[in-house]
Amino acid sequence: MSKVSETSFFYTLKNKQDKILEGIEEDPLISLVDDVLYNAIESRASDIHFEPTDECMRVRYRIDGILYEQDSISFSQRFLVISRLKILSSLDISQNRLPQDGKLSLCLPLNDKEIESDEFIDLRVATFPSIYGEKMVIRILNRSENFIELNNLGFNNYVLEGVANLIQRPHGFFLVCGPTGSGKTTTLYAILSKLNIRHRNIVTMEDPVEYNIEGITQSQVNKKAGFSFENGMRAILRQDPDVVMIGEVRDKPTAQISIEAALTGHLVLSTLHTNSASGAITRLVDMGVERFLINAALSVVLAQRLVRKLCDKCKYEILLSEDEKKQAAKYGLNLEKTFKAKGCQDCLSLGYKGRVAVGELLLIDDEIRKLLMSGASCEEIESIAIKNGMITLQKDLISKLKKGIISLEEIMSILA
Numbered sequence: 260m261s262k263v264s265e266t267s268f269f270y271t272l273k274n275k276q277d278k279i280l281e282g283i284e285e286d287p288l289i290s291l292v293d294d295v296l297y298n299a300i301e302s303r304a305s306d307i308h309f310e311p312t313d314e315c316m317r318v319r320y321r322i323d324g325i326l327y328e329q330d331s332i333s334f335s336q337r338f339l340v341i342s343r344l345k346i347l348s349s350l351d352i353s354q355n356r357l358p359q360d361g362k363l364s365l366c367l368p369l370n371d372k373e374i375e376s377d378e379f380i381d382l383r384v385a386t387f388p389s390i391y392g393e394k395m396v397i398r399i400l401n402r403s404e405n406f407i408e409l410n411n412l413g414f415n416n417y418v419l420e421g422v423a424n425l426i427q428r429p430h431g432f433f434l435v436c437g438p439t440g441s442g443k444t445t446t447l448y449a450i451l452s453k454l455n456i457r458h459r460n461i462v463t464m465e466d467p468v469e470y471n472i473e474g475i476t477q478s479q480v481n482k483k484a485g486f487s488f489e490n491g492m493r494a495i496l497r498q499d500p501d502v503v504m505i506g507e508v509r510d511k512p513t514a515q516i517s518i519e520a521a522l523t524g525h526l527v528l529s530t531l532h533t534n535s536a537s538g539a540i541t542r543l544v545d546m547g548v549e550r551f552l553i554n555a556a557l558s559v560v561l562a563q564r565l566v567r568k569l570c571d572k573c574k575y576e577i578l579l580s581e582d583e584k585k586q587a588a589k590y591g592l593n594l595e596k597t598f599k600a601k602g603c604q605d606c607l608s609l610g611y612k613g614r615v616a617v618g619e620l621l622l623i624d625d626e627i628r629k630l631l632m633s634g635a636s637c638e639e640i641e642s643i644a645i646k647n648g649m650i651t652l653q654k655d656l657i658s659k660l661k662k663g664i665i666s667l668e669e670i671m672s673i674l675a
Contacts, residue, residue, distance in 0.1 A: 269366035269379065270347055272297055288336065292343045296397075298329075300367065300380060302607060305399055309344075311337055311392035322607070323567045323614050324440060341386075341393050348384040355393050359386045378402075383467065400469055409449040412442070413615030414563075415658065417650045421559060421620040426454055429501075431558030432521035434508070436533040442565045442616055443530040444469060447504055450528060451475060454502050463504040464491045480506070492516045496525075505529040511547040518548065521556040535652070536562040536621035537637035537644065554631050562652060563618040564673060566665050570606035574598050574663060587667060590674045591653070598663040615664060617655040622647075 274297050275290070285293075295318060299307045304320035309332075311317075316337035318329040332340055345352045348361030360383075367378040383398040410419060425433055433450075435443045448470060455461060455474050466480035466488070476498070480486060488505060489512045495503055496516075507530045508514045521527045533542045539560045543553050576598055579587065587594050600610035621627070621644050630640050645651060650658075656673060659665045 269364045272300075272365045272367055272380075274301075288339050288343060291332070291336065292340055292347075295329075295340075296365070296382075297367075299397075300365075300399060300401075303613075307397040307399070309337075309341065309395040309397075311389060311394060313391055316340060322609065323611055324565060325567075327609075338392065341395055344384065344395060344397070345386070348382065350384065350386065355386075356388055358388065360384065381470075383469075402470070407445060407449050407452075409446070409453060412446065412449060413568075413659075413664075414618050415650055415655055417648065418561065418618045418620045421622055422450065422561070425559050426450060426526070428526065428558065430521055430524045430526055432518055432556040433526070433528050433558055434539050434560045435528070435530045436536060436539050436560060436562040437530075437564060438532065438534070440565070441563055442614075443563065444506070446561070446563065446616070447528055447530065448472065451502070451504060454526075459501045460499060461502040461504070462495045462498050462500040463506075464488055464495060465504075465506040488513045489516065492520070496520055496523075500525060502526045502528070507531070508543075508546075514543055514546050514548050515552070518552050518556040521558075522552075533562065535637065535641065536560040536619050536649075537641040538562075539621075540631060540640060541637045550632055550634070554628050557623050559623065560621040561618055562621075563616050564652060565614040565616055566656070566659070566669050566673060567611040568613045568615050568664055569598055569600045569666055570603060570610055570612040572605040572612075573603035573610065574600040576663070579667075583667065586671065590671060592657060592660070592667075592670075594660075594667070597660065597667045599666060610666075611669075615659065617652055617659060619649060619652045619655065621649060 272293055275294060295307065299320050302320055302322055304322050306321040308319040308326065309316055315334050316332035318331060319326045320329055342352050348363040350359045350361040362384060363382040365380040365382060367380065369377055379402040381400040381402065383400065385396050387394045409422065425431065435446050437443050451461060451472060455472065461475045463475060463477045464480065465477060468477050468479045471477065478491060480488060480491065488509060492505060492513060493516060503520055503525050505513065505517055508517060517527050517529055531539050531542055533539045540553060544550060576596055578596055579594055584594065602608035602610045606612040626643055626647065627640060630643060653674065656670045660667065660670050
């Protein structure tokens with residue numbers, strides 16, 4: 260975990276039991292807000308949703324990608340709770356007709372441990388006006404999970420070996436693809452942490468910066484100030500970088516500048532919203548990028564998803580019923596057995612604990628380059644890539660299913 264400045268402001272968050280033991284008496288509203296935040300962190304939630312209705316304030320936690328209902332907040336307290344959170348995150352409490360963005364840093368003291376062992380959490384707060392008042396979503400960013408090792412994300416060996424070979428290269432263009440919430444940024448941070456050594460100059464352009472990485476220059480898009488991905492990227496190239504990370508390729512200008520950077524001796528990492536690795540090529544062409552530029556610069560494309568892991572403590576093997584076998588067969592699965600989890604204290608009775616990445620890695624070799632220049636479809640490119648050893652997302656999912664890492668229900672929800 261990166262060092263924390265002694266001058267940084269952190270809101271100290273304690274649970275109800277610790278407050279009682281320390282004799283702390285607080286206003287009921289402060290206690291209510293603290294409890295919601297503390298319970299969300301204890302539940303491993305990635306987001307907290309405060310949703311006003313005509314009767315109350317609905318509260319939901321997103322855990323492993325799924326929203327779970329929590330105890331609601333009364334009608335009389337809903338505005339007070341939002342105001343309290345806006346004050347903590349330095350938002351304008353008098354403004355409720357326009358969206359606002361803020362942030363808050365928390366410190367969770369750990370009992371009987373040194374101060375350096377305390378847990379530090381960053382909260383990203385966003386409000387949105389609705390007919391019943393302001394909706395608020397809080398993204399929870401745990402600093403202790405900042406530097407996730409690439410090997411611990413769950414990727415298969417084909418992906419890990421391909422990425423390891425890529426980061427040995429002095430230049431190239433590497434894209435991570437997938438829908439929103441598929442873990443693209445986490446993968447890029449893991450790769451950056453691996454690349455982060457003293458003799459490299461690494462510069463990023465993000466929207467927003469989710470984690471601070473010591474030793475890397477990170478910048479954040481500021482549209483109000485006119486600091487966009489496009490002009491930010493041009494400025495980055497004047498900073499003598501070895502490695503550049505762009506949060507997302509959104510349009511032709513950003514794509515072209517990224518490709519130019521890769522062609523002039525930089526290793527460029529970025530993300531793109533496509534469902535498959537081969538689809539990234541089609542997406543770049545649709546943006547208006549010339550095929551010969553894509554052919555010259557693009558090195559590797561990784562398409563990924565995040566799927567819920569079965570709880571190791573309570574999962575068990577079962578025989579499939581005939582109906583379940585037929586359902587599985589629709590997705591090309593010939594199964595007799597699979598795993599389920601009944602739920603336990605360790606997984607909060609959910610049956611799932613954490614998520615694992617599944618991915619397909621498209622290596623842009625000479626054969627793929629010829630197809631790209633000939634105007635081949637993404638289906639043709641994918642067919643040749645599979646022939647050359649690429650493990651598809653579907654095959655990776657099936658492999659993890661057979662190993663008992665994920666459930667049949669989870670794989671069917673992804674493939675449906």
